[in-house]
Amino acid sequence: MNAKRLAVIASLVMAADAAADEKLAKTTIETNPAGATVQIDGAEQATRSPTTVSLARGRHIVTVTLPDRQTERRAVDAAGAPVTVSIDLIKVPPDGAKHPDAAAGKALVDALSAAARSAKLRDVSVAIRSGDVVVTLAGVAFDSTEIALARDAATAVTEVAAVLKAQPGVRFVVVGHTENVAYKSDLAHDNTELSLAHAAAVARVLIAAGIPAEDVSADGRGDLEPIASNGTADGKRKNRRIEIIVVPKPADTAASDKPKAKTLTADAFKQRMSTLTDRVHACYKGTMANVMLKLTVAPSGQITKSVVSAPFAGKPEGDCVANVVKDVTFDAWDGAAQTYSYAFLLSD
Numbered sequence: 418m419n420a421k422r423l424a425v426i427a428s429l430v431m432a433a434d435a436a437a438d439e440k441l442a443k444t445t446i447e448t449n450p451a452g453a454t455v456q457i458d459g460a461e462q463a464t465r466s467p468t469t470v471s472l473a474r475g476r477h478i479v480t481v482t483l484p485d486r487q488t489e490r491r492a493v494d495a496a497g498a499p500v501t502v503s504i505d506l507i508k509v510p511p512d513g514a515k516h517p518d519a520a521a522g523k524a525l526v527d528a529l530s531a532a533a534r535s536a537k538l539r540d541v542s543v544a545i546r547s548g549d550v551v552v553t554l555a556g557v558a559f560d561s562t563e564i565a566l567a568r569d570a571a572t573a574v575t576e577v578a579a580v581l582k583a584q585p586g587v588r589f590v591v592v593g594h595t596e597n598v599a600y601k602s603d604l605a606h607d608n609t610e611l612s613l614a615h616a617a618a619v620a621r622v623l624i625a626a627g628i629p630a631e632d633v634s635a636d637g638r639g640d641l642e643p644i645a646s647n648g649t650a651d652g653k654r655k656n657r658r659i660e661i662i663v664v665p666k667p668a669d670t671a672a673s674d675k676p677k678a679k680t681l682t683a684d685a686f687k688q689r690m691s692t693l694t695d696r697v698h699a700c701y702k703g704t705m706a707n708v709m710l711k712l713t714v715a716p717s718g719q720i721t722k723s724v725v726s727a728p729f730a731g732k733p734e735g736d737c738v739a740n741v742v743k744d745v746t747f748d749a750w751d752g753a754a755q756t757y758s759y760a761f762l763l764s765d
Contacts, residue, residue: 441471442495446479447503451741452696453483465699467737472500478603485509487617487635490604505624507617508634510590516548517665525550525584525663532580541577550663552577557619557659564604564614571622578626581661588632589623590662591616596653597640613637619659632666681714681747681755690759693741697761700737707760708738714755718747721754 446455448466455462458477462468466481472495479502482488486506493502517525522545529543529552540555554577558567566574581589593612605611616635624630645652697708708729713722723742729735738761 441473442497442500443469444472444477444479444493444495444500444502445469446481447501448481448483449503449505450483450486450696451737452699453481453486453504453506456480456482464702465695467699476603481506487613489617490614492604505621505630507620508631510634510636515665515667517550521665522548522550525587528584529580529663532583533577536576536580538576538580539573552581552661552663554619554659554661555655556657557615559615559618564618566618566622574619574622575626577661578623578628581623581663582626582628584663586666587663588666589620589628589634590664591620591623591633591635592660592662593619593635593637594642594656594658594660595640596656597643597647598653607639609637609639609641611637612639616659619661623661680750680752681718681757683757685747686714686755686757687759689745689747690742693745694761696741697738700741701734705762707762708735709758709760710738710742711756711758712742714747714757716750716752716754718749720745 446466446468448455451466453466455464455466455468457470457472457479459480462470472493474495474497477493477495479491479493480488481491481504483506485508487509489504489506491502491504493500516522526543526545529550533541533543542553542555544551544553554574557574558570559565560567593614593616595608595612597608600608600611602611605614613635614637616637620633620635623633640647640656643652643656644658645655647653647656701708706729709726711722711724711726712720715721720743723739724730725735725739729738
């Protein structure tokens with residue numbers, strides 16, 4: 418075979434490879450918290466988030482799951498260009514939610530109602546239902562993606578968040594509700610999943626408006642708890658709603674002017690850091706190695722300084738581990754700042 422013919426064949430192969438590459442999109446799935454299990458079109462991926470995969474052109478469904486967080490689905494339209502999908506996973510409501518006592522509940526309703534009137538919020542009502550203080554948002558609109566809030570609705574929820582975050586010692590459970598018309602899509606398989614997706618979308622707006630993420634969770638009730646007849650268009654409209662249940666924090670986690678602890682103990686530090694192992698493992702692919710960190714923690718429980726030691730200092734793996742650790746908090750204490758070192762043992 419002559420050199421010219423070989424050159425032609427090589428060119429054809431390279432062109433075919435280039436055409437194949439153009440049909441794929443490098444898609445990066447990031448979740449907060451990291452370490453979620455990722456499925457694409459129902460097939461579980463070998464590594465947890467963050468992860469990067471190549472997708473053929475077209476629509477794909479990404480599903481992410483993590484213990485104590487609500488499952489999320491997102492559509493990815495791959496068109497050849499790199500795509501990044503970032504998903505903030507919303508907490509599952511904790512068990513055993515506490516009702517406020519009658520006097521505290523009434524006072525909270527009065528305060529929220531007055532604040533809502535002052536802020537001139539529309540389509541918002543506050544009441545006590547089954548012992549819970551419930552803020553109801555009527556007519557919350559979602560766009561054609563099925564899960565994202567419409568722009569005007571997001572603005573309205575942000576205004577509600579400004580009222581809610583001024584209330585001390587409480588947390589919020591966002592609950593989605595639907596009408597009784599059967600619903601099914603590749604993002605939400607029934608009304609319950611649709612209502613949960615809507616609740617999670619509202620929860621993200623509350624968090625973005627400044628309510629701490631640890632104080633916000635989401636749930637979906639589908640069409641199981643109507644407040645009006647589904648036999649009329651007006652009744653269905655009323656049933657399509659978002660409720661925000663205002664829940665008192667347990668006494669041991671509510672804000673306090675005097676922390677109980679006198680110091681951050683080594684055992685308490687190690688126990689909290691050990692809960693991050695799965696998330697940190699998602700940062701590393703390679704032979705067994707230690708990633709050593711030196712952390713300074715303020716009496717407020719917040720990490721104020723994080724240093725990654727060699728050989729991972731300044732490397733992507735080290736930066737990833739530092740990013741996982743940066744948002745960790747500890748119980749506050751009365752004493753001075755504490756500095757501890759911790760090593761994560763990593764391997765494939």
